[in-house]
Amino acid sequence: xxxxxxxxNFDSADDFYAQLLASHEGLGKxxxxxxxxxxxxxLANHIGDAEVLSQALKTATxxxx
Amino acid sequence: xxxxxxxxxxxxxxxxxxxxxxPGREPMNKIFETPLYAYDRSPDQDTAxxxxxxxxxxxxxxxxxxxxxxxxxxxxxVVVLDDNDKVSxxxxxxxxxxxxxxxxxxxxxxxxxxxxxxxWEAGKVFFDDRKVYEFDLLPEKGFANPAFVNLQQYxxxxxxxxxxxxxxxxxxxxxxxxxxxVEAIGTHDDHVKLEVETPEGPYNVEADxxxxxxxxxxxxxxxxxLDFDGRVFEDNFLIADVVMEADFPTxxxxxxxxxxxxxxxxxxxxxxxNVWRIDxxxxxxxxxxxxxxxxNVIPRLKAMLGEDVVFExxxxxxxxxxxxxxxxxxxxxxxxxxxxxxxxxxxxxxGANSGIQDTDNLCWKLKLVIDGQAPxxxxxxxxxxRVQAADENIQNSTxxxxxxxxxxxxxxxxxxxVLDLSEHYEFARPLVNSGRLSTPCTYEGSSLSSADALSxxxxxxxxxxxxxxxxxxxxxxxxxxxxxxxxxxxxxxxxRIEEDxxxxxxxxxxxxxxxxxxxxxxxxxxxxxxxxxxxPDQHVAARRDNFEENAFRQAMRRATGKE
Numbered sequence: 001x002x003x004x005x006x007x008x009n010f011d012s013a014d015d016f017y018a019q020l021l022a023s024h025e026g027l028g029k030x031x032x033x034x035x036x037x038x039x040x041x042x043l044a045n046h047i048g049d050a051e052v053l054s055q056a057l058k059t060a061t062x063x064x065x
Numbered sequence: 066x067x068x069x070x071x072x073x074x075x076x077x078x079x080x081x082x083x084x085x086x087x088p089g090r091e092p093m094n095k096i097f098e099t100p101l102y103a104y105d106r107s108p109d110q111d112t113a114x115x116x117x118x119x120x121x122x123x124x125x126x127x128x129x130x131x132x133x134x135x136x137x138x139x140x141x142x143v144v145v146l147d148d149n150d151k152v153s154x155x156x157x158x159x160x161x162x163x164x165x166x167x168x169x170x171x172x173x174x175x176x177x178x179x180x181x182x183x184x185w186e187a188g189k190v191f192f193d194d195r196k197v198y199e200f201d202l203l204p205e206k207g208f209a210n211p212a213f214v215n216l217q218q219y220x221x222x223x224x225x226x227x228x229x230x231x232x233x234x235x236x237x238x239x240x241x242x243x244x245x246x247v248e249a250i251g252t253h254d255d256h257v258k259l260e261v262e263t264p265e266g267p268y269n270v271e272a273d274x275x276x277x278x279x280x281x282x283x284x285x286x287x288x289x290x291l292d293f294d295g296r297v298f299e300d301n302f303l304i305a306d307v308v309m310e311a312d313f314p315t316x317x318x319x320x321x322x323x324x325x326x327x328x329x330x331x332x333x334x335x336x337x338x339n340v341w342r343i344d345x346x347x348x349x350x351x352x353x354x355x356x357x358x359x360x361n362v363i364p365r366l367k368a369m370l371g372e373d374v375v376f377e378x379x380x381x382x383x384x385x386x387x388x389x390x391x392x393x394x395x396x397x398x399x400x401x402x403x404x405x406x407x408x409x410x411x412x413x414x415x416g417a418n419s420g421i422q423d424t425d426n427l428c429w430k431l432k433l434v435i436d437g438q439a440p441x442x443x444x445x446x447x448x449x450x451r452v453q454a455a456d457e458n459i460q461n462s463t464x465x466x467x468x469x470x471x472x473x474x475x476x477x478x479x480x481x482x483v484l485d486l487s488e489h490y491e492f493a494r495p496l497v498n499s500g501r502l503s504t505p506c507t508y509e510g511s512s513l514s515s516a517d518a519l520s521x522x523x524x525x526x527x528x529x530x531x532x533x534x535x536x537x538x539x540x541x542x543x544x545x546x547x548x549x550x551x552x553x554x555x556x557x558x559x560x561r562i563e564e565d566x567x568x569x570x571x572x573x574x575x576x577x578x579x580x581x582x583x584x585x586x587x588x589x590x591x592x593x594x595x596x597x598x599x600x601p602d603q604h605v606a607a608r609r610d611n612f613e614e615n616a617f618r619q620a621m622r623r624a625t626g627k628e
Contacts, residue, residue, distance in 0.1 A: 037482035045492040 004055035096219055100150040101226050104244040110268040117256065118144050119238075119435060121272035123247055123285055125149070127158065127218060128403030128420035129278030130225035130241075134172045135428035137232050137239035139547070141435060144272075145229075146261060150243030152219035152226075155380035156306045156342050158417035159215050159334065164505040164530060165418045166210035167603070168425045171546040173231070175210065177224045182214025183335050188317035190487070190497055194324050197488040202502075207583035208533040209540035213502065215336050217306075218417065250275070250288050250399075257398050274431060275399045278420070281387075283405035289396065295389020296463065298410060300470050301347040303356060303383050306340050307366060309376035313341075319499040321469070321484055325368035330469050330499075333369075340379065343369065344411070346470065353383045386410050388463050390455045394448040400427060407455035412465035412500035415458040422505060423451050429547070429601035433625060438566040443626030446513050454506035461501045468498035505530035508604060515598075515620040518609035522590040531603045534584040536574065541584070544572055545603050549621065551612070552597040554588055558612035564621040569598060600624055 010016050024032045047053055102125065109116045120136055122129045125147035136143045161169075161178065169175035186202040202212050232239050248267065249260040257275040261268055277285035286293060313333065320331040329346035336342055345365060347356055355361060362381055370376065390407035394400060403420030427447045433439035471477035486493035507529040508514065514527035524532055534541040544550075549569035551558050554576060561570045576585045589595055598607040598620045607620035622628045 033478055034482055034485070037478050038486055041479075041482055041486055041493060041496070042490075 002049045002052050004052050004059060006059065096152060096223070097154050098151070100243060101152055101223065102147070102241040102243040103150050104264050105242070106263075106265060107240075107242060107268075109270050110263065110265065115258065115269040115271045117271040117273065118142060119272065120144070120274045120276060120431070121146060121257070121259065121270070122276045122278055123147075124278035124280060124403075124405070125222070125226075125241055125243075126153065126278060126280065126403070127221050127225060127417050128424060129276070130222065130229065131168070131172060131421045132276050132278060132402060132424040132428060133239055133241075134174070134225065134228055134232065135424055136432065137229075137237040138172070139428065139432045140238070141428075141432055142238035143240075144270075145239075145241040146245040146247060146259075147241065147243055148246035152222040154219070155217075155304075155382055156336055156340065157218040158221075158414075159217055159336055159342055160414035160418075160502075161214050161216060161221070162414060162418045162503040162505075163208060163210045163212050163533075164503070165421050166214065167533065167542050168421055170209070170543060171425075172225075172228065174224050174228050177227075178216060178221065179210060179214055181220060181224070181337055182216035183315055183337055184211045184214050185315045185317060185335070186212050187314070188319065190484075190499060191318065191320040191323060192481075192484040192488070193322055195488065197484055197497075198494055200494070205583075207535045207581050209542060210533070213414070215334055215342075217336050217340065220337065221417075247279075247284065247288075250285060252289070252397055252399060255398070273398065273435070276424075276427070277399060277401045277405045278403050278424075279405050281404040281408050283401070285399065286391065286401065286405055289399065291396065292392055293389055294392075295387055295408070295459070297387045298385065298466055298470070299349040300466075301349065301351055301353065301356075301383055301385055302411075303345045303347050303362065303365075303381065305343045305345075305362060305366065305378060305382075306336070306380040307343055307370075307376045308338075308340055308379050309370070309374060310339060311341065311370070311374055311376075321480075321499075323369070325365065331369060332499075341376075345369075347383070357381050357383050388459045388466075390452065390459065394423070394451055395444050400431075400444065400447065402427060402451075406451070407459070409455075409458045409462040410466045411462075412469060413458070413462050414500070414503045415462055418503040419454060419458050422454065423447075425602045426451055426604075430626075433567065439625040440627065446511065446626060450506075450508045450511055450513075453508060453511075457506050458503075465498045465500045469500075513600070513606060513624045513626065515607035515616070515623055518607070518616070519592055519595050520590070520610075521592050521595060521608060522587060525588050525597070525605055525608070527605050527607055529605050531597075531599060531605060532587050534579075534587050535581050536584070537578065537580075542603060545599050547601050549601060549606075549624070550597075550599040551617065552588070552595075552599055553612065554584065554595045554597075556594040556596050556611050558596055558617075562614070562617065562621070564618045565625075565627065567621060567625050569617075569621060598624065 119142040122133045122145045125145050133143045133145045166175050169178050189199045190197050246262045247259050248262045251258040256271050258271050279285050315335050318333040326345050332344040334342045387408050394406045402423035409415045430443045471480050483493050483496045487497050509528050511528050517527050551569050551571045553573050558571050579585050594610050596612045600606050606624040
């Protein structure tokens with residue numbers, strides 16, 4: 001059974017974060033929300049594994065939420 | 066109150082219907098106006114003590130008629146009571162699945178359904194003002210029946226009543242009584258007593274068993290004070306039958322948020338006789354009376370179809386729907402089937418199809434119980450298996466509904482993201498849910514199934530409905546109908562075995578004759594031989610790689626509720 005990776009796994013964390021912010025640059029709230037929604041779907045499909053996705057959804061709910 | 070059995074789907078309230086005069090379509094209107102099973106005084110009405118029948122079916126819709134035909138074909142005496150005497154008005158349930166056609170074949174109705182229905186396998190999905198993708202149901206080859214046919218419910222009812230008449234001509238014990246409305250029900254340990262109202266006054270009649278196929282508003286359910294819980298969807302849909310000469314292709318077209326119905330959805334589907342079915346979502350807070358008026362409907366349709374398209378409105382109805390089911394489908398001597406037992410949203414063609422599949426599950430069991438070859442407990446497996454199917458249908462149609470009509474800002478955001486991506490990327494298309502089309506339920510974990518003892522395909526595991534396969538010029542399913550079968554593929558077995566009064570007969574096949582290799586793919590997989598015990602409803606009861614007598618005898622006992 002595949003496990004969700006919860007230790008640092010980025011090739012370059014700062015570069016990714018900068019790219020993420022850049023892709024939202026100049027977008028209104030609605031457009032940004034839509035972009036994020038599409039991004040979630042793109043990433044989720046790439047992962048594919050139902051167990052990992054389920055763990056990811058749980059992880060996104062912070063302890064105490 | 067709605068007439069019995071005519072409310073399979075989408076169960077619109079009668080007061081929101083609009084009947085067009087439809088000039089120039091006399092033949093069609095004649096269908097709706099001519100009594101198909103006119104009231105005729107029964108000798109039962111003139112007896113001092115109530116006559117006892119084997120089975121009474123309440124409701125002459127597709128589900129009730131299917132049940133009655135199934136029983137009569139097995140020699141079980143059956144009377145159908147319906148408070149109406151005509152086919153239902155408007156197309157209603159229009160989309161019939163391969164499994165339903167397979168069942169209809171066994172009932173002697175599959176051919177006229179497939180021949181008069183419109184076959185389709187492709188569809189288009191639109192979002193806003195653009196087509197986001199096209200799909201093909203990619204029908205695999207090697208089935209006697211198509212994936213789906215579209216056929217107005219009134220045509221199906223006609224076909225079924227024709228079949229009843231043909232059975233009567235052969236002397237089968239089946240009768241339909243029009244304008245016989247059940248007013249009261251008394252339940253007893255070993256029978257049911259009914260008070261029936263007719264144009265000539267009431268009479269009492271009894272039955273060993275009662276099958277309630279009287280629709281979503283089931284008077285039987287109400288009279289017995291039984292539950293019907295579930296989720297109401299706060300939405301209204303306008304459905305219209307439109308007669309037009311149009312060259313739209315024979316496809317299912319679905320729109321999310323189209324310009325002609327902003328913020329809502331729409332569906333276009335072709336039916337026989339140039340009748341097109343259109344479903345328009347209207348939202349919750351609307352004036353139903355106003356919306357159904359032709360002067361309000363026609364501009365909507367023109368916006369959808371194009372200003373130049375000439376069409377005639379034949380039927381308009383507005384409906385809301387609910388996803389719910391009864392806790393159990395058997396209460397002593399009363400059995401519920403179809404919309405009386407469970408209701409789903411219309412997305413996915415899971416109403417009438419699942420109702421007909423209910424009767425397919427029920428009738429062979431009832432026959433064995435009536436003949437004393439199985440305990441009454443077998444009928445509880447009808448409830449368990451079809452409750453499982455209803456839950457599967459409710460889950461699927463609820464998910465479709467949640468996608469089609471997002472209930473929150475976030476669900477709309479995600480839905481639109483899926484649709485936007487689906488236009489450009491194939492990966493997002495499996496997430497688009499405009500209705501997951503009806504497929505038969507696999508009765509997983511059923512008490513009638515034996516543990517899987519074949520490393521064969523999942524498709525044909527115990528509990529599954531047998532998929533068809535070509536056998537030369539013929540097909541497999543027609544050879545499995547209506548009895549227990551020992552299907553052997555490159556394996557030995559006796560020609561028949563009898564266990565406690567129930568017989569299974571062998572059907573011996575070999576993959577040497579399997580030119581298309583579909584039999585191998587669907588029934589063997591990696592195995593080199595197989596023996597299947599198949600129930601009369603064509604569901605797999607047990608399978609293993611060879612015939613082991615004790616195992617199959619035990620499997621037959623299990624499949625008839627004796628283990």
